[in-house]
Amino acid sequence: xxxxxxxxxxxxxxxxxxxxxxxxxxxxxxxxxxxxxxxxxxxxxxxxxxxxxxxxxxxxxxxxxxxxxxxxxxxxxxxxxxxxxxxxxxxxxxxxxxxxxxxxxxxxxxxxxxxxx
Amino acid sequence: xxxxxxxxxxxxxxxxxxxxxxxxxxxxxxxxxxxxxxxxxxxxxxxxxxxxxxxxxxxxxxxxxxxxxxxxxxxxxxxxxxxxxxxxxxxxxxxxxxxxxxxxxxxxxxxxxxxxxxxxxxxxxxxxxxxxxxxxxxxxx
Numbered sequence: 001x002x003x004x005x006x007x008x009x010x011x012x013x014x015x016x017x018x019x020x021x022x023x024x025x026x027x028x029x030x031x032x033x034x035x036x037x038x039x040x041x042x043x044x045x046x047x048x049x050x051x052x053x054x055x056x057x058x059x060x061x062x063x064x065x066x067x068x069x070x071x072x073x074x075x076x077x078x079x080x081x082x083x084x085x086x087x088x089x090x091x092x093x094x095x096x097x098x099x100x101x102x103x104x105x106x107x108x109x110x111x112x113x114x115x116x117x
Numbered sequence: 118x119x120x121x122x123x124x125x126x127x128x129x130x131x132x133x134x135x136x137x138x139x140x141x142x143x144x145x146x147x148x149x150x151x152x153x154x155x156x157x158x159x160x161x162x163x164x165x166x167x168x169x170x171x172x173x174x175x176x177x178x179x180x181x182x183x184x185x186x187x188x189x190x191x192x193x194x195x196x197x198x199x200x201x202x203x204x205x206x207x208x209x210x211x212x213x214x215x216x217x218x219x220x221x222x223x224x225x226x227x228x229x230x231x232x233x234x235x236x237x238x239x240x241x242x243x244x245x246x247x248x249x250x251x252x253x254x255x256x257x258x
Contacts, residue, residue: 035229038164039236043156051224055171058139059224062146062163064156079136 001025001110003067003090006046009104012069015076016084016091023090025067028110030102034059040115041065048105050098052076057083066090071098122185122192124152130173130180130197135223138174142166145184152186158256161237162191165254168230169195175220177250195252202245209235
């Protein structure tokens with residue numbers, strides 16, 4: 001799914017690096033536990049989280065994840081955005097809850113990760 | 118037989134420094150990238166290194182991470198100065214954690230650190246005692 005489409009679906013604000021028209025993600029990975037993200041996500045995932053600290057960006061960096069969505073209207077602080085800029089990450093923020101965010105994206109065709117793979 | 122690595126990258130990891138945590142792994146990642154190593158291998162090393170780094174930050178008095186590059190493998194060594202892991206078998210169990218509430222609020226302490234390191238490695242060795250914990254992880258190229 002194109003990240004630009006995700007922005008529309010989630011009525012998201014782009015906090016860092018407006019995505020290229022061609023930037024796509026295949027899976028959604030929603031978690032506030034970064035170790036779970038490290039265990040199960042892949043580089044085609046978009047990270048959806050309510051956690052707002054530098055470790056979110058570090059986790060995305062290690063996984064080669066291109067896009068992170070902060071839910072429930074959370075706005076990450078300056079250090080977090082700077083770290084995202086350093087790593088060329090696209091950062092989105094939506095007012096939807098984690099549940100609504102996942103539901104809307106799933107309904108529109110974004111896939112989940114098979115954690116038993 | 119020449120057993121010395123072709124290259125070694127080392128980083129000092131400071132206990133309880135959550136703002137900087139991940140920087141060492143980030144440097145390892147960009148160094149491996151500049152060596153032209155396969156992206157999947159780099160991701161595995163980055164995850165292992167990051168979990169090791171978080172473990173040192175959360176649980177230890179401080180330590181070091183070394184990333185040794187050989188012709189056919191990458192060996193990551195994580196060593197800290199204590200206090201050691203009481204029950205390694207328990208610590209290797211997914212979901213088991215001794216992390217405090219404040220660490221959990223950062224998104225860590227889910228009890229996946231050591232299991233994750235093992236999951237992404239080809240070989241995983243751990244020795245621990247009150248003087249420190251040493252983990253040696255190998256990923257073949």
